[in-house]
Amino acid sequence: MDAVSPAHDGHAHTLPPTRLYGDALRFGIHSGQLHGSYEICRDLWRRAEQLGYDWISLIDHLRPHLYGPDQxxxxxxxxxxxxxxxxxxxRCAMLVTGAMWRHPAVTAAAMATIDHVCDGRLEVGLGAGGPDLAYEQYGIPFPAAGERMDRLEETCEILRRLWTEPETTFEGRHFRLDRARLAPKPRQAHVPLVVGGSGVRRTLRTAARHADIWNTLATTTEDYGRQLAALRGHCVDVGRDEAGIRRSITFRAVLVERASGVDARSAELLRGAPDEVRAEYLSFGTPEQCVADLKPYVDLGVRDFLLAVKPPIDWQTVELMIMRVAPALREYASLREV
Incomplete structure (x- = not known):
């Protein structure tokens, strides 16, 4: 990835254009940690690396609201x-950490430490924070969306400045730093920030100002195009080259070797799944069908395809995605560039 000089004056639009990883497609696993076993989580991460995936992430929920209070x-x-x-x-990532869980300086220190643990392979996802049973169960404040977005905006700036400046003084609406220092800095000269979310008014404006990568959950191509248009508009407003923001989607799929088996397999894997999870499925069928389903997103400029995995792990889909879908989609993307 290209090195980037951070903005020190609080105006993220002074960042020069960045092309993370060029135009190469990346395929990742958004793994979550809902399995109840460290060994299952560890084996999934190791296996994803062995299979050739480029990227893997966790969620930053304490009590996920979709799966009941005992999940x-x-x-x-x-x-x-x-x-x-x-x-x-x-590449190792959090997708995403909410702005309400920790003070930004604590997040910056933790992420800098993890970047050393993984020898400079970290990518940091940030969001305003969504529903979580922990807010009620643990008594953690959950303010209105506007305040959470304000906190996200300040968090983005604080992280970048602590990671790059010798000393940081910051006076915001929600956070204050007085000659703050962070050492050691991250191993990477520029830790990629992933801003996650689809809110066209505030989230995408924050992405335009601060994101190296913008990630959103799977949606229709029409809705994705609407979000993309909003991001472009915000980039114009803040003076940012939209080419400097890599596009990423998180989606689900059920892949089978033969189309005749997809209905039974889908029914098995989606049994009991909440509606919000069902809505994230972009493809059901053979690898060839999945390639056809994902091509329109390549045409819209998506370069990171992150397969969300829930328990129990659907190893057939995990393997077919990287072994059959990824090579075909990469070939399609390369031919479009000729």
Whole structure:
């Protein structure tokens, strides 16, 4: 990736254009940690690396609201450090950490530490924070969306400045730093920030100002195009070259060797799944069908395709995605560039 000089004056639009990883497609696993077993999480990360995936991430929820009050879920930051230490090549990420969980300086220090643990392979996802049973169960404040977005905006700036400046003084609406220092800095000269979300008014404006990568959950191509248009508009407003923001989607799929088996396999894997999870499925069928389903997103400029995996792990889909879908989609993308 290209090195980038951070903005020190609080105006993220002073960042020069950045082309993370060029135009190459990346395929990743958004793994979550809802399995109730560290060994399952560890083996998934190791296997994803062995299979040739480029990227793997965790969620940063404490009590995920979609799966009921008793669903097991490991704490994200400590697990990210542990799993990053179990890998050697794959990019390691949090997708995403909410602005309400930790003070930005604590997040900056934790992420800098993890970047050393994984020898400079970290990517940091940030979001305003969504529903989580922990807010009620643990008494953690959950303010209105506007305040959470304000906190996200300040968090993005604080992280970048602490990671790059010798000393940081910051006076915001929600956070204050007085001659703050962070050492050691991350191993990477420029840790990629992934801003996650689809809110066209605030989230995408934050992405335009601060993101190296913009990630959103799977949606229709029409809705994705609407979000993309909003991002472009915000980039114009803040003076940012939209080419400097890599596009990423998180999606689900059910892949089978033969189309005749997809209905039974889908029914088995989606049994009991919440509607919000079902809505994230972009493809059901053979690898060839999945390639056809994902090509329109390549045409819209998506370069990171992150397969969300929930328990129990659907190893057939995990393997077919990287062995059959990824090569075909990469060939399609390369031919479009000729």
């Amino acid at each position: 097991p879920c490991f704490e994200g930051m400590t697990l990210l450090a542990a799993l990053a230490a179990q890998t050697e090549r794959i």
